Amino acid sequence: MGKKLRLFFILVVLVALIVAIWGCYPHPSEDNTKMADYKTLESAPLSPVVSPLSPQTLACQTFIDNQLTSPQGGIYTNYQSTSQIGDLSTGHEILSESMGLLLEYARLTENQPLFDETADYIQTHLIIDAILLWRIVENGDLITDVSATIDDLRIYQTLTQAKKKWPLNDSATKIFETLESQLPTKGFQNGYLVNYYSAGSPTEDKTVEVAYLNLAAIQTLAAARLETAEAVEINQQILLGSFISETLPLYYKSYDPQKGTYRNTGGKVNILDSLMVMQNLAEVGLYSPQSLYWLEEKIISGTLYSNYDPQTGAALDTQESSAAYGIAAQIGAALGNDRLTEHALTQLKKHQNADQTSPFYGGFGYNDNAYSYDNLQALLGLVYNK
Template sequence: MKYSRLMVGLSTIFMALILTACQTQKVKPIIPRKLSQDFIISSQFNRNSSQKKLLVKFLRNKMITKQGIYTNYRYDTSSENLTHGHQMLSESSGLWLLYLATNHQYKKFRQTYQQTKKTFNQKNQFSYRYDPRTHKKANVNATLDDLRIIRALQMYATLTHSKYYRQEAAKRFALLKTGSLKNGKVADFYDVKSHKQSSDSSLAYYDFVTLKYFESVNQTGKRLYKKQLKIVQNGYLGDAFPLYAASYQLKTQTYSVNTLNTSEALETVLHLAEIGKIKATTLSWLKTQIEAGHLYNAYTTLGIVRDKNQSAANYALAAMIFACENDQNMYEKAMQLAWKSQVTKTNSPIYGGLGNAQTTDAFSYNNLETLLAAEY
């Protein structure tokens, strides 16, 4: 009896593995008929070429490895935050791929993408974190990171007219729709171990340029895109504090009242600005913060400051938003504030990077977002 139960159990597991493999293989991507220029950065506002060169040199020499990009230059084994130190994030790889495509470094792009797949690939998605010490990948992705990589692939395909990378971008989107984008729901993540989709949906994860392009292949996709856009737009907090809720609960269909991480809040605004859906009130609020030189790291949903620290990434995101609005003056003001974090002491180990010269903290997100903003 025990033997037969064991055999039944093993057979069930075996069939499940076969079914999963077949499902992965049977995904047939539908490639949009036309290339879209929405993936291409068209503004040419940047004037900080010397600062950008120093930043690129720092990243290449101190942060980028054969496996990926360090999350922080400083190696801190005692840190409780798993994304500190020399952990690697698919987020960083996606931002670097966007830079390489925008900068027309096509050979390096291809090499980096192959490296990204080797380090983070989990068949239908990219793990959000990899630990080079243990060679372990996190069981979950972060949907925005996947969409960012897909966006980079499509940007490359548009710039080079590559059929291979156009196919690759469509395939990765189709695979993502079997997990964290299943049924059009933009879930925070999909767990490859438990095979469950998150019920949380961060509004920062709705990359509308990418979603709109790949959902445009049929009427079902177009309807899903409209629902996705509506979810974000309905998360507007009001004219008194014109940003958006941090997340949406897919099961209860309610919005979070949690404190806003400013970088995530601005990612949401940037995605709306890229499709011409930014509110005038939001833009006015952002201008006021840049003019005053204080865009803080966290706010309550009522606009009360919760963290008075500031980061280069926030200003870089603001700069990209202003570039979308063709406002060169505000773009340059925001970039000046971002570049304030650049370390200019030549004897510093993080010279050229954006960070803290005393602690040698230099986070990849701040550095890569600023580098990408410098391409606008």
């Protein structure tokens, strides 16, 4: 071997060693979060809504109609009424979240009268100064002047999909135009989705709530308003990077764009936050096999609990949630995973009140109370009940 050839060989070996050693250390510019091995569906085979609707679905809808709905058509946050108003919604407040979920149920079940009534309510009661308020008290003073982007995106996406089925009424058309105008200018900050925004001063959120990132809706908005195109890639990467670990294949709650880091609240992982992230991904045909396997195992064994330790993966309580099972059923439907949907619905129906003498019959209640979120997410899951 010639001298030049030996030197070249030595140089190649040294470079290989340097690369190997460098790769063993975390770099300041890298996010050290474990990235999941995601898969993409060739097409997202959304499971069809079962028709006619099952008795459990109709019973849940009747409970919501009779026990959680105001005379004017708003969905109460709680079954129990209270005059107390605080930072968190209580009593008979009305949320844009609830009305958006009901609007989605009407679209899925092709109930155009309910869809139109819900749109009329949103336009009449929730939109003030071109802002879709996230919480109100009917016939009372305003308790907020801000809009929640998670609810706006859901309603916007639902209206977009409904337009493919029937002409939108005047209220739905106005809501659609309001959201398509407001979201690009107020709903994002440097491409990052903000949590809330108002008609006045610009929002300066320091963190992004990962569960708020309705990627399907952001994609739809970007197709109509090109100025939001960069937000698609930015927020998709936040979603993909929020995977915690193989030990607990769930998702972080929030992301700090300035630090490039993720965090949970109170040192624990709330299952609803993680399920909403999984749903955001599933609705655009993305999923982590690790997360799905973990979710199926917990549901089949009846051990899907509310909070988990992000370090050990251990459950921190034994509390179950009808909303969690409802969302899990929807994730299965979005991915065409009938096994996941069926097992989630089996667990969900165990919590449905079957006592025909109870005011909670057909619904999902706890400790003499019932909550709109639990019942509406359960209702959206039950539409796939065979």
